[in-house]
Amino acid sequence: MEGKEEDVKLGANKFSERQPLGTSAQTKDYKETPPAPLFEPGELQSWSFWRAGIAEFMATFLFLYITILTVMGVVKSPSKCATVGIQGIAWAFGGMIFALVYCTAGISGGHINPAVTFGLFLARKLSLTRAIFYIVMQCLGAICGAGVVKGFQKSQYEVLGGGANVVNPGYTKGDGLGAEIVGTFVLVYTVFSATDAKRNARDSHVPILAPLPIGFAVFLVHLATIPITGTGINPARSLGAAIIYNRDHAWDDHWIFWVGPFIGAALAALYHQIVIRAIPFKSRS
Template sequence: MIRKLGAEFFGTFWLVFGGCGSAVLAAAFPELGIGFVGVSLAFGLTVLTMAYAVGGISGGHFNPAVSLGLAVGGRFSWSELPGYWIAQVLGSFCAAGTLFLIASGQDGFSAGGFASNGFGDLSPGGYSMQAVLIAEVVLTAFFLLIILGSTSNKAPAGFAPIAIGLGLTLIHLISIPVSNTSVNPARSTGVAFYAETAAVSQVWLFWVAPLIGAALGALIWKLVLSPDESLEGIGGEGE
């Protein structure tokens, strides 16, 4: 179990450090030209690389919503859920702290939003709480469909991390203007505490919406799309 929790800690660390780091360190300089597309790719690449690196140990969740969805879908043990959530949140906090130490080394540094998520005044496009809630639920639900489908025993073996990474990239391309894209409660929590905005006061939505979306996506997969799926040979949980 220690190996699984360690894999989740480091996988989530890399997701937050790489994804949010691309926004805080690189996208802050327009001349570098990475923009929304570059940040979206960065998030997708973090999941893709760590899914290949440690997915065989823990299942490569790196996201409390994913862990919940896999439990609802019958791919993950409910008894392991609390430990995974703790490891993921700790990984996010450590990544955000490391990123802050690096970013604050620049003269005139201001944390600003620090890649945090938000609605209303904290939404990049000024989207309402209702709009952000709907977006986060729908996108997380589809993220779970991608994960469950690409890791099913009927999918081509070995390609799941690519599908999942590209899926997360697409999700960011859609929703960075809406909520700065969460679909991951751990990712939202870590950076919020370093932001100079009211991001912490809005973190609740980025737990509630992704968890609802993940459970919904898992139920759709389990009850509608693959009711006769055998769990044998599915890589939803590490050995």
């Protein structure tokens, strides 16, 4: 019997009981991540830096390719996708963000959006060097993605508007700007909440997969604001579509799709820092 008891003890130590999903952080202390430096020239010599930029380029390329093709299929008349409607477009944008953030989060952080990069930069989550590099690669990826869509169906692309963001008839420029500010605030606020280590450690009893709430935020914002601006909330997406479509009216309101998202991202970063981060950390261990 003594030998069997020893075997049981050995087995209990070697094969410990698995913890339920989302509870592992309860036994870990929270450590504040130090702010990223403003300039970090040493990054330029690191392969991980360039690899992250390539990941942002490819993710934004695929994002524009899938979403703009979906828009073209829905607005085409007559179209097999006509019944998909706004919901289908919203699902395409939200679903692609979910998939691409999941794929690239471990490489670049899965920004896929200059507004997200800007908000995280303001929160000192990444250096200015990396932020600028990400935004450049995101814009290049968006241009290439929209360009491939136009290559598939050039005549239809021109007729159907190329998925370019504009303030729709019946709405003012102020309406469009406000929609972009609030929509981007929802997105970037969700990004901060879903990826905040302090919150995840404090509320570790709530299992969470970060790409999922981010994708749902994009989906819901599109449902709300497609009728107003076609939903930008991503300056790279708006720039890529506008450059490839290249019609005068695509540029008339283009400033809205940069100013609005950047203001929304800044407000989300500020709100997160002064409200969410101010909550005292209390370990549940």
